[in-house]
Amino acid sequence: MTFRALPQELIRAKRDGQALSPEAIGELVGGIADGSLSDAQVGALAMAIFLNGMNAAETVALTEAVRDSGEVLAWRGLGEGLDLPGPVLDKHSTGGVGDLVSLVLGPWIAACGGYVPMVSGRGLGHTGGTLDKLEAIPGYDIAPTRQRLRTLVREAGVAIVGQTAELAPADRRLYAIRDVTATVESLPLIVSSILGKKLACGLDALVMDVKSGSGAFMPTLEKSRELAQTIAEVASRAGTPTTALLTDMSQPLAPCAGNAVEVREAIDLLLCNKRGGRLLEVTRTLAAELLLAGKLAGKLAESRDAALALLDERLASGAAAERFARMVAGLGGPADLLERPERHLPRAPVVRPVHAARSGRVTRMDTRAVGLAVVTLGGGRRAPSDAIDHSVGLTGIAALGDAVDGERPLAWVHAASEADAERAASQLRAAIEVNDVAPEGVVLPTLIQDVIRREAP
Known part of the structure; x- marks a missing residue:
């Protein structure tokens, strides 16, 4: 240089x-x-x-420089027969517990006519990583060749993979140095790191899920809102229309946390074996925003009602599940994962309920501590070199306001040993507060707290 x-x-x-x-x-x-x-x-x-x-102009310049430090994927006009007939769309989350939105949203958008080259990451601290979840699927290749990635996006509409060496290489080195120099918590550096990788994927539009609450990356609602606003503003000024949703993470998004258990939850949702719930609501809202974006190649829906109707039809028809199956098979996973997940997904040898010390209703939760219980079980990493046990985790996690007693546990723990199960159980009991209150005495947080939309100039 x-x-x-x-x-x-x-x-x-x-x-x-x-x-x-x-x-x-x-x-x-x-x-x-x-x-x-x-x-x-x-x-x-x-x-x-x-x-x-950094001021706004500097943050935009930093983001664009990180994006342009390596390959920027192009999906049209290359003479390779790859001109995609629909918009290239993606989503990113700041992370949380039980947040398996990407596993559902990617194929759901693909079933609606979008194309989703989703570059995802591993778990960080108490938060679960999409790549770690996908590696619970035997044979799934998170690092395909460039040509395999492009072909799969064209044919299946979705590919959820890891960052390649060619995409935003400046971010990989800068992040590693930030991690050991106590400079991670810098808004311009956070924004440029998130967006540099995402925008290098050649997106027509992006939706961000920025969490707030006890399991969020940012410590306060104000900081989460500032991050959401900055991401939406910087991405749009860098040429990609972006919507940021501020969503609640004061309890796990899904009633489970772990790797294989979250893949199973995603399959159940895609197959409509489970309906309703916080996970479906957040995923459906994020997906609707993407269907209303993508102006470069044309919107996939003209109104919010039309977007929601299209999403509901493609989920109920099995089209979204079929896209997930095609993605898994296209990246080396089993072709019958959806039909026989129990045959392919690893299961922990010890599964037992964790009961509260007293009967009552769940009134508060330290969601970060719940995520750390999964790490203690071996479902996350204490050090980057740690191997993950994909079979362990939590299922049936009680939600805020739920009644728990000798019959209804706080959760079911999936562990490698009885000793591991007992340690995780102690952590859960300390993390989840139970009190003797009426249902109306529990204040339930608003799930979708704000929507911030920015168009590209």
Whole structure:
């Protein structure tokens, strides 16, 4: 990388609170991607941004530079017979517990005529990772070749995979350095990291699910709202119409948490074996926003009512489930996963109920602690090198307002051993508060708290 100004002078300018030009930001991100900036310089730059922030123009420039630091996928006009007849759409969540929306939303959108090249990640801390869930499916390849990815998106309409080495390489290095320099919690760095990878997928529109509550990434509702607004604004200014939903994570989104158990939950929802619930409501709302977007290739629905009607029809008809099956088989998984999930998904040897210390109603939940109980079971990582036990987790998790007693447990724990089950049970009892109150005495949080829409300029 050839710098027009010494990189240390650009870092000094940011350290001293000056705004950097798009050209300077582009040079710095290029140096991160190709290694011409040392780890010390990248760490110093991250700390300067962490301490002094970035204005809106800088954040847009940083996001675009991260996006453009590697390959940006194109889906039309390449002369490869790949001109997609519908919009290229995607969704991203800031993470939570029991959040398996991606597994359902991707094939659901594909069944409605959209194309979803979804680049997902692994679990982080107490939050479950989409890739970890998919790896519970035997044979599923999260790292297909570029050609296999493109072909599957064209033929099945959806492919949920991991980040390739070619997509946003600057983000991979910058994130690794942020992780060890205490600079993760910087809004411009968070936004550019999320959007750099997503926008490199050549999207026509994006929907963001930003969580708030005890299981959310951001510590307060105000911080979550600020993140949602910033993501929507920056993505749209970078050329991708974006809607951000602020949704509740004061309890698990699905009544389960883990890897194989969440895949099974997704299959049950796609097959309409389960109806209603928080998971379906959030997924349906996010999907409707995507059907109303995608202007570059034409909207898939002209009104919210039309979008919801189309979604309901494609779910009930089995079209969404069929797209999921095609995606799994196309990436090396079993062709009969939907018909015989019990044959393919791993099951824990110990399954037992966890009862509360007293009867009553669930009045409060430390959702982060519930997620950490899954990590304790082996369903998440304490260190990046840890192997995951895909069979363990929680099912039948009681929701806020539910009555629990000697018959109705707080949850069922799926563990590798009795000792693991007992440790997780103790964590659950400490995380879930039960009191003797009437049903009307439990305040249930609003699930969809805000919708922030931004069009591209």
